[in-house]
Amino acid sequence: MDRVFGAGERVGVLTAEPLGRVLDYRAPEGGCGSGDFVEVPLGPRKVLGVVWGQGDGSFDMAKLRSISRVLDAPPMRDELRSFLTRAADYTLTPLSAMLRLATRTPGLGAAPGTRRIYRLAGPAPNKLTDARLRVIEALRDYGGASVTLAELCEAASCTASVVKGLVTLGVIAEEDAPRDLPFPSLNPAGTARLMGDQVAAGDALVAAVAQGGYGTTLLKGVTGSGKTEVYLEAVAECLRHGRQALVLLPEIALTAEFLTRVEARFGARPAEWHSGVTMTERRRVWKMVGQGAAQMVVGARSALFLPFQHLGLIVVDEEHDTSYKQEEGVLYNARDMAVLRAAICGCQVVLASATPSLESWVNADQGKYTRLDLGARYGAAELPEMRAIDMRAERLAADRWISEPLAKAVTARVAAGEQALLFLNRRGFAPVTICRACGHQVGCDHCDARMVEHRFLKRLVCHQCGATKPVPTACPDCKVEGRMAPVGPGVERLAEEVTARFPEARVAVLSSDLFGSARALKAQIETIAQGGADIIIGTQIVAKGHNFPLLTLVGVIDADLGLQGSDLRAAERTFQLMRQVAGRAGRSGERRGVALLQSHQPEHPVIRAILGGDEEAFWRAEAAERRAAGVPPYGRMAGVILSGPDVQKVFDFGGELARRDGPLRRIGAQVFGPAPAPIARVRGRHRVRLLVKADKGVPLQAALAEWVGQLKPPANLRVAVDIDPQSF
Ligand code: ADP
Ligand code: ZN
Secondary structure (H helix, E strand, O other): OOOEEOOOOEEEEEEOOOOOOOEEEEOOOOOEEOOOEEEEEEOOEEEEEEEEEEOOOOOOHHHOOEOOEEOOOOOOOHHHHHHHHHHHHHHOOOHHHHHHHHOOOOOOOOOOOOOEEEEEOOOOOOOOOHHHHHHHHHHHHOOOOOEEHHHHHHHOOOOHHHHHHHHHHOOEEEEEOOOOOOOOOOOOOOOOOOOOHHHHHHHHHHHHHHHOOOEEEEEEEOOOOOHHHHHHHHHHHHHHOOOEEEEEOOOHHHHHHHHHHHHHHHOOOOEEEOOOOOHHHHHHHHHHHHHOOOOEEEEOHHHHHOOOOOEEEEEEEOOOOHHHEOOOOOOOEHHHHHHHHHHHHOOEEEEEEOOOOHHHHHHHHOOOOEEEEEOOOOOOOOOOEEEEEEHHHOOOOOOOOOOHHHHHHHHHHHHOOOEEEEEOOOOOOEOEEEEOOOOOEOEOOOOOOEOEEEOOOOEEEOOOOOOEEOOOOEOOOOOOEOOEEEEOOOHHHHHHHHHHHOOOOOEEEEOHHHOOOHHHHHHHHHHHHOOOOOEEEEOHHHHOOOOOOOEEEEEEOOOOHHHOOOOOOHHHHHHHHHHHHHOOOOOOOOOOOEEEEEEOOOOOHHHHHHOOOOHHHHHHHHHHHHHHHOOOOOEEEEEEEEEEOOHHHHHHHHHHHHHOOHHHHHOOOEEEEEEEEEEEEEOOEEEEEEEEEEEOOOOHHHHHHHHHHOOOOOOOOEEEEEEOOOOO
């Protein structure tokens, strides 16, 4: 509730400090209102807080301290405060941690007009120290955008004096940061010429936005069918009504292409919000969004916590993408939180995907979401032809991964001036390093993972915690020299085979770990899109919606990779990934694409479904299986992850918790475990998981809170609740 508090009145203030809950303070001189950003004394420090409402009376009026000052920032609206409260309740996260997500913008309360910014101003002299060179490189990296001193020093890992020296030389310019530069306005006039199925889908979305109020639409269409084209019309309608639009993308590398399209449609670029945006820019976006002056934001999941003034539409593109689930800190799924925020502020949500999550498919099937389908690719582009290559018949040598039929297809495409993509979802050179003498496999010293050899880095790397060590010449176990060998393929090793077999071809490897920065990755993607490579070797980052017009052949090196293991989501994930990867082929429409899937079990039902079986039948069968098992989306699940340095203590605590399941039994829920968590050891901490399964419609969160709250964990042991875990 919005209200105003007079000077000296008792008010509740929420801070983003750990363990912080709403604390009582006195309103400052001049009073304050709910939602105001304030600075309050906390112990010896002054911290940022938000006036959350009336105090709860937990402190004596006589002992109350006063709010130090009200900051010069637009107050947090009631709608955002409700969203944070509901999201905290849903994810069982302390409210203060939720507030942190919404106030991570640095310098929110900083006095304006005091910041200095830097940009390249003149030619660089020939001889420069390393530190000075790094500063210039960093500024080039920012592509002409200005940065603050702190950002520049961090990017170039240098001291302020290095920067000042370059200013004196006239190589870079220092100036006052402009205040509140407005965003250029987007012009939603006109309409795109939608075709076929697009017309009805576009009309339906535009009507929903025009009518206002909450609603969720699942926009399902094969890659290249024009989903983006269609939802941009919904954005246009939203802008015409003077409301703000938010588009979430699962991957920063996708924003560049998207921004260009927005610019083509609306004549200007929208605001950007993700980890690759400079702090200066983020401060500006945060402010402009709060003032309603940024009409459209394109961003990563954290953009959901921006202080929109009048949100009219949220689009979650590639809604099935697992990177929408934040797996560290506050565990939340941005797709679900988008729906929650829309329900609270009364706006529309569009979930777009070629391969929707089973959750969204079921929600649409049950009528909770509206479903719109785009049946065909736009224009002349046809869906790729999909075929399996039965690897049992291929008899490849142990260090070969490309079958004859695939090699022939690659040769033909490259000869025709087209591009071929070889997909292998394994980073590095080889997934395992084994001792040929004793069979020992090199593992991480801190995790339960095997170390992956990266030739590029000349080291073994743990893909769970990032620890590295040199490739051993002697076995760490049996000490025999010279018998250590890489086993299995990673993209770097595949690249070796490709270079040997296709010596004439230009080869590009697209794997997230080969790129120091998002900018380098973006450059690589642009090069490929412009035809600067013949054969592209990629991990799953190529599956994420990039548009390579010359690409006509996709070869999946190991289509069986995701089908192992007992995870109930394995079939869904494999189906999504294979369809997404195959969808990269033949998008331009000039030549039909082909996708070849190398598999040792081409008769597997999932592989058959991928190869063009009845897709709706596949989803129905998956849904039936989940219903029979009583798991999401038909039942509810939560994980409780216990972690600590001593595995026995963690298991003991888990066992104790499992025995005290009274609060869960009262709602008819079951506990499974303790068992090793999907990631069983990270950075020296053992992780054990208890899985809770409940019916829909029971008060699961309340029961979980009561259950976990019964036992205080021993020192060193951490407890985290994961509502709707990714794997079960
Ligand atoms: P999706 O988001 O479903 O993958 P896109 O919206 O990216 O599909 O469309 C695929 C390609 O077809 C893009 O290059 C897009 O510009 C083009 N396209 C789709 N629909 C139209 C249309 N109605 N008019 C012009 N171009 C279109
Ligand atoms: Zn590790």
